[in-house]
Amino acid sequence: MRAGKEAEAVAAAESDRAKPTRRRMTSSTGRPRSEEAHQAILDATLALLAEVGFSALTVEGVAQRAGVGKATIYRRWSSKLPLVVEAFGALPGFEDVDAGSLEQDLKETLKKYLEAFNTTALGTVFPSLAGERAHNPELSKMIEPVARARREPFVRIFERARQRGEIADDVDLGLAADLVLGPISVTLFFRGGVLSPRMVDPIVDLALSGISKRN
Amino acid sequence: MRAGKEAEAVAAAESDRAKPTRRRMTSSTGRPRSEEAHQAILDATLALLAEVGFSALTVEGVAQRAGVGKATIYRRWSSKLPLVVEAFGALPGFEDVDAGSLEQDLKETLKKYLEAFNTTALGTVFPSLAGERAHNPELSKMIEPVARARREPFVRIFERARQRGEIADDVDLGLAADLVLGPISVTLFFRGGVLSPRMVDPIVDLALSGISKRN
Amino acid sequence: MRAGKEAEAVAAAESDRAKPTRRRMTSSTGRPRSEEAHQAILDATLALLAEVGFSALTVEGVAQRAGVGKATIYRRWSSKLPLVVEAFGALPGFEDVDAGSLEQDLKETLKKYLEAFNTTALGTVFPSLAGERAHNPELSKMIEPVARARREPFVRIFERARQRGEIADDVDLGLAADLVLGPISVTLFFRGGVLSPRMVDPIVDLALSGISKRN
Amino acid sequence: MRAGKEAEAVAAAESDRAKPTRRRMTSSTGRPRSEEAHQAILDATLALLAEVGFSALTVEGVAQRAGVGKATIYRRWSSKLPLVVEAFGALPGFEDVDAGSLEQDLKETLKKYLEAFNTTALGTVFPSLAGERAHNPELSKMIEPVARARREPFVRIFERARQRGEIADDVDLGLAADLVLGPISVTLFFRGGVLSPRMVDPIVDLALSGISKRN
DNA sequence: TCGTAAGCGAGACGGTACGTCGAGTCTTGCT
DNA sequence: AGCAAGACTCGACGTACCGTCTCGCTTACGA
Structure with missing residues (x-):
C-alpha cells in the first residue's frame, strides 16, 4: 500500500523553481515568500488549465484569478511551463492496490x-x-x-x-x-x-x- | 493493397474551410482562389510545424514563408488550427500490407x-x-x-x-x-x-x- | 449673369483622369466606358463624402455604393484623391449677381x-x-x-x-x-x-x- | 506682454487622455507612466506630422520613431486624433505685443x-x-x-x-x-x-x- | 525597536502576433 | 476592351500577452 510517489515527482519538478538556491546563498533577510500566494497561484493554474487548456492559458490570467501580481509568479517559476508542470504534479496520486491476483x-x-x-x-x-x-x-x-x-x-x-x-x-x-x-x-x-x-x-x-x- | 484513405480524411477536414458554402450560395464569379497560394501555405505550414512545433507556429510566419498575405490564409482557414489539421491530413498515408500472416x-x-x-x-x-x-x-x-x-x-x-x-x-x-x-x-x-x-x-x-x- | 465657371474647373480637374489620352491613342475597339457607371461613382462619392468625410471615405465603399467594381474606379481615377476632386468640382457653381451697388x-x-x-x-x-x-x-x-x-x-x-x-x-x-x-x-x-x-x-x-x- | 494661454489650451486638450479618471477611481498604484515616453511620443508625432502630414501619419510609425510600444501610445490617447491634437497644442504660443498703436x-x-x-x-x-x-x-x-x-x-x-x-x-x-x-x-x-x-x-x-x- | 532587505499587488514598459480592413492590382467569365 | 466580382500582396489597425520594470506598500529578521 505505497503512496506518495507523486510527491517525489513534484519535488523533482519543483527543482526548476526560479532560484531558491542562489537566494539562500546570498542572505536570508527580507520578507519571506507568501505560501498563501503560492497556493493560490497553483489553484488558479489548475482551474484555468481545466477550463481553457494549456495553450490558451495565460500567465496574466493566472495572476488575475489568483489575485496576485505577475511578478510574484515569475519570481517562482521562470515561465508558464514549469508552473503548469508543478500544478499538474500536485494532483493527487493514487495508492497501490493488492487484491491478490x-x-x-x-x-x-x-x-x-x-x-x-x-x-x-x-x-x-x-x-x-x-x-x-x-x-x-x-x-x-x-x-x-x-x-x-x-x-x-x-x-x-x-x-x-x-x-x-x-x-x-x-x-x-x-x-x-x-x-x-x-x-x-x-x-x-x-x-x-x-x-x-x-x-x-x-x-x-x-x-x-x-x-x-x-x- | 489499399491506399488513399488519407485522401478521404483530408476531404473531411477541408470541410472546415472558411466559406466554400456561402461562396457557392452567392453564385458569384470573381477571381478564383489561387491553388498555388493554397499549396504554398500548406507547404510552409508543414515546414514550420516541423521546425518550431505547433504552439510556436504563427500565422504571420506561415504567411511570410509562403510569400502570401495573411488575409489569404484567413480567407481559407478560420484559424491556425484547421490550417494545421489540413496540412497534417495531407501527409502521405501508407498502403496496406498483406504478408500472409x-x-x-x-x-x-x-x-x-x-x-x-x-x-x-x-x-x-x-x-x-x-x-x-x-x-x-x-x-x-x-x-x-x-x-x-x-x-x-x-x-x-x-x-x-x-x-x-x-x-x-x-x-x-x-x-x-x-x-x-x-x-x-x-x-x-x-x-x-x-x-x-x-x-x-x-x-x-x-x-x-x-x-x-x-x- | 455669368455662370459655368465651375465647369471649367471641373474640366481641369478631370485632366487627371487615369489615362484618357493614351486610351484614345492606342485603339478604340472594345466596349466603351459606361457613362452610367461614371455618374454612379461620382454620386456615390459625394454621398459618402457628406456622410463620413474625406478621411473615412474608402474606394471600396464607393464601389459598393455605386454597384461597381473597384477596377472600374481605378480605370478612371488614379486614386481616391482625383476622384474626390472631380466629384467635388461637379457641385453646382453659382451665378454672378449684379444688384447695382x-x-x-x-x-x-x-x-x-x-x-x-x-x-x-x-x-x-x-x-x-x-x-x-x-x-x-x-x-x-x-x-x-x-x-x-x-x-x-x-x-x-x-x-x-x-x-x-x-x-x-x-x-x-x-x-x-x-x-x-x-x-x-x-x-x-x-x-x-x-x-x-x-x-x-x-x-x-x-x-x-x-x-x-x-x- | 501676456503669455501662456497656450498652456491652458493644451491642458483642455489633454483632458481627452485615455483614462486618468478611471485610474484614479480604482485608486491603484502600479508603475507610473513614463514622462520620458510621453515626450518622445509627442516629439515623434510632430516630426512625422511635418514630414508626411496628418492623413499619412500612422500610430505604428510614431511608435517606431519614438522607440515605444504601440500600447504605450494607446494607453494615453484613444486614437491618433487626440494624440495629434495634444502634440499640436504643445507647439509654442506667442507673447502679446504692445507697440502703442x-x-x-x-x-x-x-x-x-x-x-x-x-x-x-x-x-x-x-x-x-x-x-x-x-x-x-x-x-x-x-x-x-x-x-x-x-x-x-x-x-x-x-x-x-x-x-x-x-x-x-x-x-x-x-x-x-x-x-x-x-x-x-x-x-x-x-x-x-x-x-x-x-x-x-x-x-x-x-x-x-x-x-x-x-x- | 528599528532599519533594511526582500516580497507584495498593481500596472506601465518595449515587443510580437493576433485577426480585420482597405489600398491598389490582377484574373475570372460575361457583355 | 469594358464590366462586376472577388482574390491577390501589402501594411496599418487596435488588442492581448509576453516577460521585465518600477511604484508605494507590507512584513519579518537581526543589529
Whole structure:
C-alpha cells in the first residue's frame, strides 16, 4: 500500500523553481515568500488549465484569478511551463492496490486510474502537456517524472505477479505495463474518446490472454 | 493493397474551410482562389510545424514563408488550427500490407508506421493536435477522421486474420488494434520517448501471446 | 449673369483622369466606358463624402455604393484623391449677381455662398480637401482651379465697383475679395463654427468701412 | 506682454487622455507612466506630422520613431486624433505685443504669427486638423481651445485700441479679429498659398481703412 | 525597536502576433 | 476592351500577452 510517489515527482519538478538556491546563498533577510500566494497561484493554474487548456492559458490570467501580481509568479517559476508542470504534479496520486491476483490488481488499479482522469484536471491537462513535449525538451524533462509516477504502479503490479509465478520470466514488465495502459492512451489521444470504466475488463482480459487463438 | 484513405480524411477536414458554402450560395464569379497560394501555405505550414512545433507556429510566419498575405490564409482557414489539421491530413498515408500472416502483417505495418512518425512531421504534429482536442471540440471533430485513418489499417489486418482463423471470433478487433498501437501511443505521450523500430517485434509478440503465463 | 465657371474647373480637374489620352491613342475597339457607371461613382462619392468625410471615405465603399467594381474606379481615377476632386468640382457653381451697388452685390453673393456651403457637401468636403493640400501637391494642383472658381465672383464684383468709382484705384481687388471672404474662412477653419446668413451684413459693412474710427 | 494661454489650451486638450479618471477611481498604484515616453511620443508625432502630414501619419510609425510600444501610445490617447491634437497644442504660443498703436500691434503680431506658421509644424498640421473638424465633433471640441488661443491675441489688441479710442464703440471685436486674420485663412485654405510676411502690411492697412473710397 | 532587505499587488514598459480592413492590382467569365 | 466580382500582396489597425520594470506598500529578521 505505497503512496506518495507523486510527491517525489513534484519535488523533482519543483527543482526548476526560479532560484531558491542562489537566494539562500546570498542572505536570508527580507520578507519571506507568501505560501498563501503560492497556493493560490497553483489553484488558479489548475482551474484555468481545466477550463481553457494549456495553450490558451495565460500567465496574466493566472495572476488575475489568483489575485496576485505577475511578478510574484515569475519570481517562482521562470515561465508558464514549469508552473503548469508543478500544478499538474500536485494532483493527487493514487495508492497501490493488492487484491491478490494479477487480473484483479490490474482491473482495480485501472478503474481508479480512469476515475482520476475523469474527475480531476488530469484528463485534460495531461494531453495538453504531452502534446507539447515534442517541441519543448525542457517541458519534456519536467513532466517525465510526473508521467513515470503514473505508470509505475502497473510495473509494481507485474513485479508482484512475477513473484507469484503468474507471468513468464522473460516478459518485459515495462512493456507489459504499456500494453495494459495502451488502449487508454489510444483512446485518449488517437480517438479523443471518453474514458469509461467499462473499457477496463476487456482490456485486461485481452492483454493477459493475448490476441492469438489459443491452441 | 489499399491506399488513399488519407485522401478521404483530408476531404473531411477541408470541410472546415472558411466559406466554400456561402461562396457557392452567392453564385458569384470573381477571381478564383489561387491553388498555388493554397499549396504554398500548406507547404510552409508543414515546414514550420516541423521546425518550431505547433504552439510556436504563427500565422504571420506561415504567411511570410509562403510569400502570401495573411488575409489569404484567413480567407481559407478560420484559424491556425484547421490550417494545421489540413496540412497534417495531407501527409502521405501508407498502403496496406498483406504478408500472409497476422504476425508479419502487424510487424511490417507497424514498422512503416513508426518510420512515418520519425521521418515526417507526424511525430510532432499529431501529439500537439491531440493535446488540444480536450479543449477544442471543433478541432477534435476535424482531426477525428485523420486519426481514424491512421488506425484503420490495423483493423483490416485483424479482419483478414479472423478470416484465416488466426484469432478467436469473440475478439473485439478495434480493441486488438488498440492493444497493438497502445505501447506506441504510451511511448509517444506518456514517456516522450523515441519510437525505435526495435520496439515493434516485442510489442507484437506480447500482444499476440498475452502477458499471462501459458500453461 | 455669368455662370459655368465651375465647369471649367471641373474640366481641369478631370485632366487627371487615369489615362484618357493614351486610351484614345492606342485603339478604340472594345466596349466603351459606361457613362452610367461614371455618374454612379461620382454620386456615390459625394454621398459618402457628406456622410463620413474625406478621411473615412474608402474606394471600396464607393464601389459598393455605386454597384461597381473597384477596377472600374481605378480605370478612371488614379486614386481616391482625383476622384474626390472631380466629384467635388461637379457641385453646382453659382451665378454672378449684379444688384447695382458694391454693398448689395457682396451681401447677396455672400448669402448665396453660405447657402451653398450649408446645403451641399461643400461645407464638409472643401475643408477636408483643403486640409490635405499642404501634404499633397498633386491634390493641391487639382483643387486649385476649383477653389479659385469659388473666389472669382467676388473679384468680378470689385471690378465692377471700381468702374463705378466706388473704390480707390490702388486697392488690390484680390485682397479685397479675401477680406470679405476672410471671416467666413476663419469661422469655417479656425472656429469650426456654423455659417449663418446673419453673419453676412456685419462682415460686409465692416470690410467696406474699415475698422478704424472715421474722423 | 501676456503669455501662456497656450498652456491652458493644451491642458483642455489633454483632458481627452485615455483614462486618468478611471485610474484614479480604482485608486491603484502600479508603475507610473513614463514622462520620458510621453515626450518622445509627442516629439515623434510632430516630426512625422511635418514630414508626411496628418492623413499619412500612422500610430505604428510614431511608435517606431519614438522607440515605444504601440500600447504605450494607446494607453494615453484613444486614437491618433487626440494624440495629434495634444502634440499640436504643445507647439509654442506667442507673447502679446504692445507697440502703442493699433496698426503697429496688428502688423507685428501678424508677422510673428506668419513666422510661426512657416517655421513650425503649425502651417501643415493646423489645416489638416481643421479639415477634419466637420466630420469629427470630438476632434472639433478638442482643437477648439487651441484654435481660440491663436485668435485671442488679436481680440486683446482691439480691446486696447478701443480703450485708446482708436475704434468706434460699436465694432464687434471678434469680427474685427476675423477680418484681419481672414486673408491669412483664405490664403492658407482656399488658395494653398505661401504665407509671406509681405502680405501683412497691405492686409492691415486695408482692414483698418476699409475697402470703400473715403470721401 | 528599528532599519533594511526582500516580497507584495498593481500596472506601465518595449515587443510580437493576433485577426480585420482597405489600398491598389490582377484574373475570372460575361457583355 | 469594358464590366462586376472577388482574390491577390501589402501594411496599418487596435488588442492581448509576453516577460521585465518600477511604484508605494507590507512584513519579518537581526543589529
